Amino acid sequence: MAVTINKDTCTGCGACIDCCPVEALTMVSDKATVDADTCVDCGACIDECPVEAISL
Ligand code: SF4
């Protein structure tokens, strides 16, 4: 599993990247991108996103 990031909604603010405990999130072309093999589904980034672009 891994979170899903809505790239139409993501503003590229970077807040989710800083909060991920396993560094599963990176910025690619100004959009947050998740490494599905690294994400542990903790949900921390979901609460951090100001535009609700991340879901499980
Ligand atoms: S759910 Fe947790 S582990 Fe997965 S990308 Fe978000 S903060 Fe990182």
Ligand code: SF4
């Ligand atoms: S916190 Fe939300 S808007 Fe900001 S980079 Fe992450 S997914 Fe995009």
